[in-house]
Amino acid sequence: MDRFLSHYVHSVDSKGRVSVPAAYRQVLASRGIRDLFSMRDLYLPVMNVGGPELMSHFEAKMETLDPFSPEYQELAILAYGDGTYLKSDSEGRIVINDLIREHTGITDRATFVGVGKMFQLWRPEDFEEKIAALRERQAKHRSAATGSAGTTER
């Protein structure tokens, strides 16, 4: 169990602090991640959070691109110019700074969403909406593929 799974809604206090879910802290420990690194998502009003290897993830992608292409520039800005370290306090809390607040719209509650090697920070309402939309689309895809509706399958 070394992957970020499941999701949690935690509240942001008046100082902007949020507890990182205990389950995630265990994953961080088992992966030897001490410094959290976060960057804005390319498509969604969401922060991607993980260890410093998040950057190498981007670097690997960048190596496949022309250094003078717009995509490369974009990625470079996102990876280097936009990322921030998130120091966690002695209780394992991080602070929702202005950049996160602005990009995600998070105010007094934040949803932590595990996506395997990293996790994300969502505005709770946005996440619920997204999940509902994704589930609906998946259901349509699958019933379209099998021709069967909601009967017992598998």
Place this chain on the structure above:
Amino acid sequence: MDRFLSHYVHSVDSKGRVSVPAAYRQVLASRGIRDLFSMRDLYLPVMNVGGPELMSHFEAKMETLDPFSPEYQELAILAYGDGTYLKSDSEGRIVINDLIREHTGITDRATFVGVGKMFQLWRPEDFEEKIAALRERQAKHRSAATGSAGTTER
């Protein structure tokens, strides 16, 4: 005997705990599953429960995609972000959390339904209804085919 079979109705206590049927616990042991993971069914108000391989369906599809594409990200959210861990206590009980309660409508009793490689959690009334509907449909099919009336049973 490494498949989940049959169904059991167990009661949920005031703390939200339910005993996982002993037969299922044996299957879990023989499959080497320690951490239970549950996902909402796409069509029914039912939880699908199994080991981490529940996600393999999504992971297989993800491997064919560019990790930077929106499609990949959406699948990751569905596979990892939706659903929850079910920690089981020392007696082999799991806790019906709010997400399960909300999706299934389970209150004080839960039906465990074996479906081979995983099992499901149903609201007992829903399951009985489902079974009745299936049996009725079968009976119709049969009488239509053979011309004989009445429900054929063992």
Place this chain on the structure above:
DNA sequence: GGGGATATCATGGGACCCCATGGGCGTCAA
């Protein structure tokens, strides 16, 4: 084969620990 001893299982309750959350205080820099 019958009946008592024993093991397994579902379920309940109590105690305790951890976690999420809030508040206070000192430090450092603008």
Place this chain on the structure above:
DNA sequence: TTGACGCCCATGGGGTCCCATGATATCCCC
């Protein structure tokens, strides 16, 4: 000085562990 930030302590509730109980199934010995 003031606000941002790091560190400490406090607290309540939820979750986990341990023990208990009754019911049922299994086994064993006479």
